[in-house]
Amino acid sequence: MIKIDLPEKMEFTASLDAVKTILDHALLQSDDLVADIMRHLTLANGKNFRAMLLLAASTDKDGYVPRNAMISAAALEILHLATLLHDDVIDDAEIRRGQPSIQNMFGKKSAVICGDYLFCKCFLLVADMSAQFQERFKDIAKAMTKICMGEFRQFKHNGDTSLSVRDYFRIIAGKTSALFSLALYSGAIVGGNDEKEARCLARFGYYIGMIFQLMDDCMDYETDYLTAKKSVKHDLAEGVITLPLIYAIYKKPELKDVIKNHTPTASELNSIISDVLALGCVDTTRDVAERYYQKAKKTLKQIQDEKKRILFSGILEKIKTRKF
Amino acid sequence: MIKIDLPEKMEFTASLDAVKTILDHALLQSDDLVADIMRHLTLANGKNFRAMLLLAASTDKDGYVPRNAMISAAALEILHLATLLHDDVIDDAEIRRGQPSIQNMFGKKSAVICGDYLFCKCFLLVADMSAQFQERFKDIAKAMTKICMGEFRQFKHNGDTSLSVRDYFRIIAGKTSALFSLALYSGAIVGGNDEKEARCLARFGYYIGMIFQLMDDCMDYETDYLTAKKSVKHDLAEGVITLPLIYAIYKKPELKDVIKNHTPTASELNSIISDVLALGCVDTTRDVAERYYQKAKKTLKQIQDEKKRILFSGILEKIKTRKF
Numbered sequence: 001m002i003k004i005d006l007p008e009k010m011e012f013t014a015s016l017d018a019v020k021t022i023l024d025h026a027l028l029q030s031d032d033l034v035a036d037i038m039r040h041l042t043l044a045n046g047k048n049f050r051a052m053l054l055l056a057a058s059t060d061k062d063g064y065v066p067r068n069a070m071i072s073a074a075a076l077e078i079l080h081l082a083t084l085l086h087d088d089v090i091d092d093a094e095i096r097r098g099q100p101s102i103q104n105m106f107g108k109k110s111a112v113i114c115g116d117y118l119f120c121k122c123f124l125l126v127a128d129m130s131a132q133f134q135e136r137f138k139d140i141a142k143a144m145t146k147i148c149m150g151e152f153r154q155f156k157h158n159g160d161t162s163l164s165v166r167d168y169f170r171i172i173a174g175k176t177s178a179l180f181s182l183a184l185y186s187g188a189i190v191g192g193n194d195e196k197e198a199r200c201l202a203r204f205g206y207y208i209g210m211i212f213q214l215m216d217d218c219m220d221y222e223t224d225y226l227t228a229k230k231s232v233k234h235d236l237a238e239g240v241i242t243l244p245l246i247y248a249i250y251k252k253p254e255l256k257d258v259i260k261n262h263t264p265t266a267s268e269l270n271s272i273i274s275d276v277l278a279l280g281c282v283d284t285t286r287d288v289a290e291r292y293y294q295k296a297k298k299t300l301k302q303i304q305d306e307k308k309r310i311l312f313s314g315i316l317e318k319i320k321t322r323k324f
Numbered sequence: 325m326i327k328i329d330l331p332e333k334m335e336f337t338a339s340l341d342a343v344k345t346i347l348d349h350a351l352l353q354s355d356d357l358v359a360d361i362m363r364h365l366t367l368a369n370g371k372n373f374r375a376m377l378l379l380a381a382s383t384d385k386d387g388y389v390p391r392n393a394m395i396s397a398a399a400l401e402i403l404h405l406a407t408l409l410h411d412d413v414i415d416d417a418e419i420r421r422g423q424p425s426i427q428n429m430f431g432k433k434s435a436v437i438c439g440d441y442l443f444c445k446c447f448l449l450v451a452d453m454s455a456q457f458q459e460r461f462k463d464i465a466k467a468m469t470k471i472c473m474g475e476f477r478q479f480k481h482n483g484d485t486s487l488s489v490r491d492y493f494r495i496i497a498g499k500t501s502a503l504f505s506l507a508l509y510s511g512a513i514v515g516g517n518d519e520k521e522a523r524c525l526a527r528f529g530y531y532i533g534m535i536f537q538l539m540d541d542c543m544d545y546e547t548d549y550l551t552a553k554k555s556v557k558h559d560l561a562e563g564v565i566t567l568p569l570i571y572a573i574y575k576k577p578e579l580k581d582v583i584k585n586h587t588p589t590a591s592e593l594n595s596i597i598s599d600v601l602a603l604g605c606v607d608t609t610r611d612v613a614e615r616y617y618q619k620a621k622k623t624l625k626q627i628q629d630e631k632k633r634i635l636f637s638g639i640l641e642k643i644k645t646r647k648f
Contacts, residue, residue, distance in 0.1 A: 031469075034473075090436060112410055113479065114476075116468070116472045117473070120469040123447075123462075123465035124466070127462035137450075137451045141451055144440070145448070148440045148444060149441070152358065152441075155437065156357065
């Protein structure tokens with residue numbers, strides 16, 4: 001399927017550009033029917049953060065990334081894109097990556113089919129590796145299952161002001177950590193690491209996924225709606241309840257009544273956000289992220305390859321300060 | 325994933341029951357979140373026709389079906405179920421297999437996520453076979469791509485009274501023949517047949533898929549709405565235009581004006597159906613099915629295994645008279 005000439009291995013930074021090329025190529029080489037939608041998806045290019053994680057996990061002692069890792073990374077980004085398309089259908093999201101979402105621009109039905117189409121693309125990309133890496137498909141299918149369940153749990157608890165902390169963690173473990181964990185595990189395996197090292201990286205991936213999402217949910221309560229690509233006001237307006245708000249409801253149960261049974265108005269939203277900040281609930285959420293940060297650091301020490309340890313230490317710091 | 329004790333091989337008829345058990349087991353062993361929906365899906369059990377085709381293609385000289393074929397057949401039915409869930413979202417279908425559709429009963433959003441969940445289930449089922457049958461994933465992904473494109477083409481041409489015969493064939497090739505062809509090809513490969521025999525069976529599968537769909541579209545113009553599980557009045561009311569109507573529009577272009585730009589009323593629908601029948605367009609569609617029948621018969625002769633030839637000859641006759 002991939003007609004691009006890829007060398008057997010590439011230096012880490014260069015490999016990220018290669019993934020972007022594979023990605024654009026895979027999206028643009030599509031059936032005429034979906035060409036417009038695929039073109040729109042290449043315009044609103046994401047940061048390919050999950051791809052970067054996979055590539056980093058696959059590096060050898062000299063910092064080189066094998067060919068199969070680049071293809072896997074592109075497949076992972078396509079899988080992520082597919083889930084975003086369906087998420088936007090479920091959440092009625094109007095904006096994605098600073099552009100009108102597919103469901104908004106082309107309609108929900110097109111978004112459903114195109115999400116399915118992207119799942120196929122993902123599997124086609126990795127299909128060639130099935131003999132070499134037997135377990136890859138099971139991993140992808142398992143991660144996809146977790147993502148589905150995370151999304152479904154979020155949807156079921158939409159507007160649920162009684163959402164428990166436990167259920168919140170189950171939601172974000174599915175919607176973010178599952179794919180981060182898969183990225184690191186797959187990268188490690190494709191890069192020739194042993195099972196123990198791969199599992200260690202997978203666990204690290206799980207932790208940074210949790211930090212990533214927790215910080216994201218904090219930022220949602222601190223970002224100006226007009227400048228944010230995807231703002232909290234929007235999330236909350238869609239009934240998505242995150243940890244800062246759960247804590248705030250514990251401290252000030254009256255907040256429930258504002259949210260319950262109707263979409264909050266702009267002024268209600270502003271007042272809720274002020275409360276969440278004033279009650280220190282964003283700080284408490286950051287403390288939770290800090291605990292995952294400590295766990296991630298501990299796990300990092302168990303990674304045997306020193307170069308990789310340094311690489312992921314840098315990534316961890318950036319995630320903690322949300323520089324990605 | 326499958327905890328059922330399956331023997332290494334089973335006699336054909338018994339293997340169909342085993343597939344039903346695997347299927348129910350796979351659906352019912354689901355996350356609590358989706359349990360209600362999965363239970364509903366097991367209630368509205370289909371005829372598992374695609375599974376039957378796969379099993380038939382996998383039989384050995386003594387008429388036995390190998391274990392992997394039963395698992396593949398269950399995976400195929402789950403894939404089919406996943407596409408039906410998303411199809412019903414796209415088509416706003418209220419009824420499926422004589423029961424309220426998932427999108428009707430649980431909402432479109434639940435149907436989207438559960439479709440995705442079933443895709444995962446399908447891949448999990450076949451994942452264990454990835455080492456033994458490397459190409460299986462590519463086949464599934466390719467067939468899925470065709471199904472997506474078939475569905476998307478049907479959706480894009482919804483209510484399009486200028487739909488060409490060529491586009492109609494592209495739609496039904498995607499929505500029906502792709503999976504029939506995959507069923508026979510996979511069955512043949514899992515059953516240990518060589519590539520030539522498998523390709524021959526795949527082609528036969530393509531032809532019977534076309535006959536199956538053409539006969540279905542004929543029956544839609546001949547079936548009483550009240551007794552049919554899924555009737556044409558419904559299809560046409562949803563803007564789905566099939567071959568009998570395309571032919572009728574050629575002969576009586578005024579029909580376009582009745583259908584164009586609005587959902588036909590019950591009396592308009594009755595009048596269109598009468599016209600399609602009176603103009604002999606169902607008969608002309610049957611003639612097209614007859615041509616595919618001749619092609620299928622020719623292909624059948626090239627199948628080397630005599631027992632299989634007899635088995636598929638029987639299936640072909642039943643499909644032609646729509647006894648399935």
